[in-house]
Amino acid sequence: xxxxxxxxxxxxxxxxxxxxxxxxxxxxxxxxxxxxxxxxxxxxxxxxxxxxxxxxxxxxxxxxxxxxxxxxxxxxxxxxxxxxxxxxxxxxxxxxxxxxxxxxxxxxxxxxxxxxx
Amino acid sequence: xxxxxxxxxxxxxxxxxxxxxxxxxxxxxxxxxxxxxxxxxxxxxxxxxxxxxxxxxxxxxxxxxxxxxxxxxxxxxxxxxxxxxxxxxxxxxxxxxxxxxxxxxxxxxxxx
Numbered sequence: 001x002x003x004x005x006x007x008x009x010x011x012x013x014x015x016x017x018x019x020x021x022x023x024x025x026x027x028x029x030x031x032x033x034x035x036x037x038x039x040x041x042x043x044x045x046x047x048x049x050x051x052x053x054x055x056x057x058x059x060x061x062x063x064x065x066x067x068x069x070x071x072x073x074x075x076x077x078x079x080x081x082x083x084x085x086x087x088x089x090x091x092x093x094x095x096x097x098x099x100x101x102x103x104x105x106x107x108x109x110x111x112x113x114x115x116x117x
Numbered sequence: 118x119x120x121x122x123x124x125x126x127x128x129x130x131x132x133x134x135x136x137x138x139x140x141x142x143x144x145x146x147x148x149x150x151x152x153x154x155x156x157x158x159x160x161x162x163x164x165x166x167x168x169x170x171x172x173x174x175x176x177x178x179x180x181x182x183x184x185x186x187x188x189x190x191x192x193x194x195x196x197x198x199x200x201x202x203x204x205x206x207x208x209x210x211x212x213x214x215x216x217x218x219x220x221x222x223x224x225x226x227x228x229x
Contacts, residue, residue: 033217103148
């Protein structure tokens with residue numbers, strides 16, 4: 001079974017600065033997807049960014065980028081120019097690319113990000 | 118932009134009662150999911166649904182739970198006899214093909 005681990009329960013960053021959230025995962029599969037979801041106080045789950053395992057290039061979405069290290073099974077999220085609205089719980093998630101293996105998302109424990117003005 | 122919707126936003130029920138949580142997935146999506154999040158904990162998978170049948174379920178999804186797509190648009194989660202430990206946020210999600218799942222805003226279930 002796949003597992004996802006986020007070792008930082010809490011992180012803080014000054015507004016306009018950069019912060020990196022860590023995520024590691026364990027799988028025996030070679031083809032899969034990784035995601036970062038944001039959960040603000042409203043508790044809505046919002047997709048931030050997606051990475052396909054077969055792609056070597058790291059995904060980028062505006063101020064959000066990932067550092068995907070497949071061999072190390074590491075998938076960190078970098079938030080540049082942090083804004084107050086970035087304050088939220090961030091979850092790393094894994095999904096197999098094989099439909100026969102199921103398409104559930106497996107989530108990490110989450111990292112609570114505080115942005116200080 | 119199309120969204121997944123869920124009703125009600127908050128449901129309070131007494132232990133032993135049946136509850137039905139409702140979801141309307143994005144209209145062209147084919148895969149549907151229920152997840153739950155106990156307060157302060159991570160999001161856990163309950164069940165996935167495709168082509169009008171359950172495609173996968175977790176160990177949490179026991180005989181007390183059932184899902185249904187009664188009319189081609191709604192997707193429901195029923196808990197037959199609620200327990201205190203069923204208190205959680207329940208999220209519905211849907212996806213169209215191989216990529217990301219889109220989540221609804223959740224239903225907060227409180228069992229007293």
